[in-house]
Amino acid sequence: MVPARAAFLALALASGAQANPHEFTLPNGLRLIVKEDHRAPTVVHQVWYRVGSMDEAPGTTGVAHVLEHMMFKGTRRFGPGEFSRLVAEAGGRENAFTSTDFTVYHEQVHRDRLPLAIELEADRMANLAIRPEEFAREIKVVMEERRRSYEDRPRSLLIENLLATAFAAHPYKWPTIGWMQDLENMSARDARDWYRHWYAPNNAVVVVVGDVEPDKVLAWARRYYGALAAKAVPARKTLVEPPQRGLKRVTVKAPAELPYVRLGYKAPVLRDIAKDWEPFAISLLAELLGGSDAARLHQVLVRERRVASSVGADYEMVSRGPGMMFVEAAAAQGRNGAELEAGVREVIAGIAAGGVTAEELNRARVQLLAQLVYKRDSFFAQALELGELESTGLSYRYADRVPERLKAVTAEQIQAAAARYLVDDGLTVAELDPQSLKPRPVSAVVPEVKH
Amino acid sequence: MRGRVLWISTLLAVSAPAGAGVKIDHWIAQSGARVNFVESHALPIVDVAVEFAAGSAYDSREQAGLARLTLAMLKAGSSRYSETEASRRIADAGAQLRENFDLDRAGFALRSLSSEAERKAATQTLADMLQAPLFPAEAFEREKASAIANAREAETLPDQVAERRLYALMYPAHPYGLSETPETLASIRREDLERHYRDCYGSARAVVTIVGDLDRDAARALAEELTSRLSKGADSALPPVAKLPAGATLRVAHPSTQSHVLLGVAALTRADPDYFPLFVGNYSLGGGGFNSRLLREVREKRGYAYSAYSHFLPYAREGPFVVGLETRRDQASEALELARSVVGEFVMHGPTEAELKAAKKSLVGGFPLRIDTNRKILDQIAVIGFYRLPLDWLDQFPARMQGVTLAQVKSAFARRIDPEKLSIVVVGAPD
Numbered sequence: 104m105v106p107a108r109a110a111f112l113a114l115a116l117a118s119g120a121q122a123n124p125h126e127f128t129l130p131n132g133l134r135l136i137v138k139e140d141h142r143a144p145t146v147v148h149q150v151w152y153r154v155g156s157m158d159e160a161p162g163t164t165g166v167a168h169v170l171e172h173m174m175f176k177g178t179r180r181f182g183p184g185e186f187s188r189l190v191a192e193a194g195g196r197e198n199a200f201t202s203t204d205f206t207v208y209h210e211q212v213h214r215d216r217l218p219l220a221i222e223l224e225a226d227r228m229a230n231l232a233i234r235p236e237e238f239a240r241e242i243k244v245v246m247e248e249r250r251r252s253y254e255d256r257p258r259s260l261l262i263e264n265l266l267a268t269a270f271a272a273h274p275y276k277w278p279t280i281g282w283m284q285d286l287e288n289m290s291a292r293d294a295r296d297w298y299r300h301w302y303a304p305n306n307a308v309v310v311v312v313g314d315v316e317p318d319k320v321l322a323w324a325r326r327y328y329g330a331l332a333a334k335a336v337p338a339r340k341t342l343v344e345p346p347q348r349g350l351k352r353v354t355v356k357a358p359a360e361l362p363y364v365r366l367g368y369k370a371p372v373l374r375d376i377a378k379d380w381e382p383f384a385i386s387l388l389a390e391l392l393g394g395s396d397a398a399r400l401h402q403v404l405v406r407e408r409r410v411a412s413s414v415g416a417d418y419e420m421v422s423r424g425p426g427m428m429f430v431e432a433a434a435a436q437g438r439n440g441a442e443l444e445a446g447v448r449e450v451i452a453g454i455a456a457g458g459v460t461a462e463e464l465n466r467a468r469v470q471l472l473a474q475l476v477y478k479r480d481s482f483f484a485q486a487l488e489l490g491e492l493e494s495t496g497l498s499y500r501y502a503d504r505v506p507e508r509l510k511a512v513t514a515e516q517i518q519a520a521a522a523r524y525l526v527d528d529g530l531t532v533a534e535l536d537p538q539s540l541k542p543r544p545v546s547a548v549v550p551e552v553k554h
Numbered sequence: 555m556r557g558r559v560l561w562i563s564t565l566l567a568v569s570a571p572a573g574a575g576v577k578i579d580h581w582i583a584q585s586g587a588r589v590n591f592v593e594s595h596a597l598p599i600v601d602v603a604v605e606f607a608a609g610s611a612y613d614s615r616e617q618a619g620l621a622r623l624t625l626a627m628l629k630a631g632s633s634r635y636s637e638t639e640a641s642r643r644i645a646d647a648g649a650q651l652r653e654n655f656d657l658d659r660a661g662f663a664l665r666s667l668s669s670e671a672e673r674k675a676a677t678q679t680l681a682d683m684l685q686a687p688l689f690p691a692e693a694f695e696r697e698k699a700s701a702i703a704n705a706r707e708a709e710t711l712p713d714q715v716a717e718r719r720l721y722a723l724m725y726p727a728h729p730y731g732l733s734e735t736p737e738t739l740a741s742i743r744r745e746d747l748e749r750h751y752r753d754c755y756g757s758a759r760a761v762v763t764i765v766g767d768l769d770r771d772a773a774r775a776l777a778e779e780l781t782s783r784l785s786k787g788a789d790s791a792l793p794p795v796a797k798l799p800a801g802a803t804l805r806v807a808h809p810s811t812q813s814h815v816l817l818g819v820a821a822l823t824r825a826d827p828d829y830f831p832l833f834v835g836n837y838s839l840g841g842g843g844f845n846s847r848l849l850r851e852v853r854e855k856r857g858y859a860y861s862a863y864s865h866f867l868p869y870a871r872e873g874p875f876v877v878g879l880e881t882r883r884d885q886a887s888e889a890l891e892l893a894r895s896v897v898g899e900f901v902m903h904g905p906t907e908a909e910l911k912a913a914k915k916s917l918v919g920g921f922p923l924r925i926d927t928n929r930k931i932l933d934q935i936a937v938i939g940f941y942r943l944p945l946d947w948l949d950q951f952p953a954r955m956q957g958v959t960l961a962q963v964k965s966a967f968a969r970r971i972d973p974e975k976l977s978i979v980v981v982g983a984p985d
């Protein structure tokens with residue numbers, strides 16, 4: 104049963120992979136990855152800059168993300184908001200996101216409108232105009248974004264505090280959105296400097312997935328991106344987090360009812376796909392701990408012991424900086440944070456001590472392989488996978504090798520990885536200490552006559 | 555003028571093949587359940603949704619939360635599989651099960667590999683959950699406690715508090731306005747779940763949607779497997795939504811750094827003749843992101859908020875028109891007044907010719923993006939099936955949007971949205 108399933112998945116994942124994606128490098132250093140997929144007459148265009156909040160310095164945290172906002176505020180050629188207007192009138196959708204590792208701009212359009220997306224992205228790759236009055240308004244918007252996504256969201260605050268505690272030296276210790284103080288002190292000049300240093304064709308990877316012909320995409324890329332000059336980007340220092348030497352702990356008080364814990368374990372990330380097995384073992388560990396209702400944390404903590412009302416685990420093996428595996432759990436009615444944490448740590452210790460069953464391992468493996476098949480339903484998800492691999496210094500070719508590497512992991516390796524990494528010395532525990540809002544807020548219904 | 559006509563015909567020519575790409579096969583299962591099927595062999599994936607007229611609108615005021623709890627409990631054990639067996643069978647097949655739940659609908663969407671063994675293991679499990687649930691007492695107590703804990707937690711989160719209060723104001727006498735509370739959940743007994751299941755999970759209220767890599771015979775067999783054991787049951791009927799004489803304003807204290815501001819009024823049904831004028835018009839008001847007046851005025855011109863929007867949520871009965879934003883507490887009053895004046899001005903004068911033209915370009919040109927994954931097609935077809943929309947609804951969609959006139963938008967907004975009657979909630983209000 105299991106071998107047949109794995110064989111089918113291998114077949115499903117292999118089909119259509121011949122000579123696709125196509126890769127090109129322009130003379131100015133811009134990398135272009137094109138994946139043909141003709142299921143629908145649309146296309147995704149993503150521009151990945153190899154720069155994120157880990158490249159920032161204390162005092163200007165958040166500038167990578169602020170610059171991302173300013174990228175919609177006009178160039179020497181187009182006025183503020185024109186980018187969004189032109190994409191929308193072409194029937195397209197556009198947005199962007201910033202992470203610790205990279206900054207990504209993306210458009211989804213009908214295949215006929217791809218040249219417009221390329222032309223506009225190439226324009227703002229080199230010609231951004233940061234106008235002082237636009238900056239002054241936009242920095243307020245970013246502060247509202249921080250209030251909305253962090254200040255008033257207890258579980259986001261908890262993640263922010265967990266990272267600030269887990270890392271002593273590595274820039275992963277500050278949030279990508281930046282500390283509020285740094286946003287308040289940020290100037291248009293900080294944003295201009297950031298743009299000038301990092302935005303260059305030789306620091307970018309362009310990923311195109313959809314109903315396109317690679318030769319035509321290359322021709323458009325040459326015409327628009329190819330016209331831009333390469334420039335030197337700052338040397339990157341090697342950033343190493345010193346070894347953690349014992350359990351760290353942080354508590355966050357915020358308005359909430361349910362105790363909630365998030366545990367982070369330092370873990371390795373993928374560097375060499377031919378040799379590294381640990382990242383694949385840890386991916387499977389995260390899946391078999393928290394990937395579904397059938398996973399161990401849910402079975403033990405939610406169903407059997409009723410300590411938690413919800414649980415989860417996550418791990419990203421692709422990362423420029425150091426990796427972590429996270430486990431989260433929200434308390435069941437009447438349970439406290441200490442019981443919750445003890446329960447999670449006991450389940451994890453059980454794997455390090457007693458290993459996993461063949462059934463659990465196979466379940467996790469099938470789940471991860473099936474997710475790779477499901478990813479093919481979305482051009483956007485496929486582009487994300489390729490862009491992430493390329494912009495973290497790996498290769499898009501790794502995507503094709505992930506299934507075989509997942510299949511090679513043994514139960515012994517899972518146990519070995521758990522015993523080595525899911526240990527107290529690399530653990531940071533973040534606990535939400537719920538601050539009840541009672542007595543209930545007084546509220547008044549005022550029927551209003553409006554004018 | 556000639557240029558414009560030429561441009562329109564070009565766009566329609568472009569979008570026609572995409573629309574025609576979704577060919578819906580419709581039939582009625584033996585049980586009477588409605589079935590819609592889209593065959594697509596490009597990927598080895600099958601998506602199936604089974605939904606019932608069993609959403610929160612079928613709750614009583616005293617037992618709000620029963621509908622959601624019943625759906626969650628379908629996974630907790632059935633005649634053939636225990637809760638643990640069911641979750642393992644689905645995971646072992648590489649399948650994913652998600653709950654779909656809103657005001658009107660309750661059900662599941664299952665995504666599985668199309669290889670026969672995997673697909674069957676997953677769909678057999680779903681079929682048993684839907685048709686032979688046992689509602690085990692022990693799991694019921696656990697799920698109920700969990701629902702109560704989540705309801706308490708929701709009362710601490712400003713966005714959720716705002717939404718719950720707004721719905722209560724917009725629908726004071728209609729089940730669309732209900733929210734579960736620790737008290738309503740505590741009153742629910744196991745027998746209530748059985749009753750709700752008997753009342754709402756009959757084939758007369760069931761809609762099956764299948765998209766993906768299987769042929770018509772296999773799809774027919776699948777639809778039978780999922781519905782043949784259902785009782786017939788009675789079709790659904792929801793009470794009409796009463797028009798409110800006036801909107802109310804509610805301010806709720808909360809220590810949040812931002813005020814969460816929501817405005818809304820019951821407005822639009824799925825089968826409404828004003829659907830397209832309101833949908834297209836709303837793009838210019840608050841649905842079109844940076845190309846809408848709300849985001850331009852609130853964010854781009856003043857930096858008040860990260861997000862500001864308006865949208866229509868059409869349901870079987872009049873679903874809400876909602877305007878929302880979050881802003882620093884000390885500027886909440888100005889932001890609220892601004893949002894009200896933007897809505898008032900739009901209802902009074904409608905969009906400009908240029909705005910309407912831009913809205914149509916974006917919506918018509920962007921139509922292919924609404925149906926470019928199996929998942930999106932599943933969700934679109936599920937709506938068509940549930941609300942009994944015409945089978946060529948998606949084919950009509952671009953032309954119907956293109957056909958909307960300025961006069962239609964103005965008239966529809968003037969008739970449907972009375973700015974004086976918007977209910978308003980501010981959570982984390984300035985003191």
